[in-house]
Amino acid sequence: MKSLLLTLAFATSLNVQACTTIIIGRAASADGSIMVARNVDPPNIRIYRGSFLYHPPTKDAYEIRGVQNQFVHQVPPNSIGYSGLADIRYSNYSYEESGFNDLGVGVSATETILSNKKTLLVDPYVKQTGIGEESINSAVLPQARSARHATQILGSLIENYGAAEGFGVGLVDAKEAWYLENAGGHHWVAVRIPDDAYFVSANQSRIGEVDLSDTANVLASPGIARFAKTNGLFHPERGEKFNFRNIFGGDTERDVGYNYPRVAHLQGLFTASLHGQKVNGNSFPTFLKPDRKLSVSDVEEALKTYYVDTSSDPYTTKNPGATARPISVYRTTQSHILQTRGALPPAIANVQYLNLGMTALGMYVPFYHGVAVPEEFSIRVPDEPDSTSAFWKFRKVQLLAMQDFPRYAPMVRAAFDALRRTIAARQEDVEKEYIATYSKEPLKAKSLLDNFVQKSAADALATAESLTNKIMLEMSADVEKKYRFPGNG
Known part of the structure; x- marks a missing residue:
């Protein structure tokens, strides 16, 4: 997430790292479902608080606009109805973060990442007019007919408009899940999550070595390998394999305490042999098989974790100076799990589990796509605490509990x-x-x-x-x- 103050956003958005993502393949889940999940962690709770909205399908084209920059995109006619968690203090199409459309396509956007300096020197972010987190769901979900199609749409938007920032995006339907990361302003790669595996990410590029010719499992911007080679980012003549995060991704001293611990913890949680793994740079496996098949409850608990029973637990020890950034943080405004279950009737196949505020002190409430959202979750969330909105009702509990x-x-x-x-x-x-x-x-x-x-x-x-x-x-x-x-x- 980034600040919604325009001038501050452009100055600092690349330095603001937030969110933790988990994706579970259908053969890795306990019930054959696919799950895309994420904690949404803006710099502070004043910046993003979503209202759960449904946008009905439309026959006519309509325009969406960025609120941080001058991005403008026209959604084509005959759009698909979809849900989103918009910050309607700015527009009904801002920061929609997560949701399904009526065809069962889900999108979670975004995991903030950062391309390395060499990449940004030759292809900088298009901050003024490029697509960013605030507009991704609003632009993609009304058009997407599958997770693959959604990935291609987002890729095309990056190529045509440029990306305003660095991001990773989870996309899902009843058959498969994809994860897309951009590189600089105009390039991107997306990978299909293997059915029997899980994927986790924490504010760094996580896509590793890929075979760009394997179009069943890898999608990418045209000429990305040639672009990287031409600009001295990739050296196949030396025998280098095309490793996306090595070529384009950032890996700095800050990542050691901020990002590595979260990935290491989640991988150790799902794959016990990796518990306490020694980390040497951003070299984590991209995909792993869990020790046992994972349920919605397992994903919920993973998104609530904060290194319990270790010196890195900042809350039980009352030590805000703990060196490892936990997965559950107070500034989380919402956490979601998008679950798709293709074997079930459409009305119950797609469920969004929503936890408002700090996950460790909240709970996930299930919402079937298309069912009317209770008013407390859909109304505009005010800047100051109120007695009606779901966000502030949960936040009050969390604030009080954090006092001790x-x-x-x-x-x-x-x-x-x-x-x-x-x-x-x-x-x-x-x-x-x-x-x-x-x-x-x-x-x-x-x-x-x-x-x-x-x-x-x-x-x-x-x-x-x-x-x-x-x-x-x-x-x-x-x-x-x-x-x-x-x-x-």
Whole structure:
């Protein structure tokens, strides 16, 4: 994420590193689904807070515009309806971050990365008019008919407009997932996630050695190898293989404490033999097979982690100076898991699990694509705390719990985790009932999903408010004990 102050954005966006991405192939998942997940971590919570919106399909073309720069793109006629988490303080098409379209294509944008200085000298970012994080979902989802098609659309936008910044983007449908990274202003590579593997990224280029001729699994900007060779970035005459991150990616001293620990931790979490792996530069495997097949719950827990039971845990130890940047940070504004399940009916095949605020002190609420979003999640999130928006209801709990994390975090996690298990069991029952009902009674089947989403969201918000009150009550008792004077007992 980058600052929404225009002048500051251009000056600092390349130095702001945020977000953590996880992608799970369908044969690596417990239920045969594909998952694309990401924590969205802007520099501070005042910068990006999304409203969960649905944009219906349109017959006419329409225009989207950047809010940080002068990027302008016309979406072609006969667009596809899609959902997004827009920051509607700026426009209904700004920073939509994650969502599905009506054809079951999902996009999560973006993982902030940085091309190296040599690349940017010969092909700098197109900061004034190029496409950036704020516009990717809004430009791609209304047109995409598959994850591959979405990848090609984004690649074409980079080639034609230029990229305003460095980014990695996850794209998914019922059959496959892709991950795209740009190189400088006009080049890019995307890889298909192997079905039996997972992929993790933390603010660095993660795509390694690729075979550009393998178009079933690799897509790229035309002439990217020739461009790299011509500009002295790639030396095939020396026997070098085309390794995208070695050629174009940044790898600096800052990455050692900021990015390496997150990738190492996640890989060790899913593949035990890599736990405590020694890191020598950005040399992590791009794809790995998990020790066991991974569930939505496994991905949720991974996105909540903060190096528990180690000296790098900044929260339990109350040590904000811990050297490793954790995966769960307070400045997270939302975390999502886009899950696609091709074997299920379309209405329940695509689910977005949404956690607002700091993941370690929040919970993931499931939303089926196309089901009406509760007002608390869709309204404009105000700059100042309010009593209505879901974001601020969750943030209040998180703020209070952070005042004494060791004391209050267990209470918060226990309540949210118990509710999440209840919702997961209820979701399984609702889906079985939906499958048994939808062919004969479609309206009844739809109401099952509507009611499930509404109740799940309401229960999550009620739990957040209850936790807020409980922590405030304990804090109030502490203040009373602290300020007791002679004569009042």
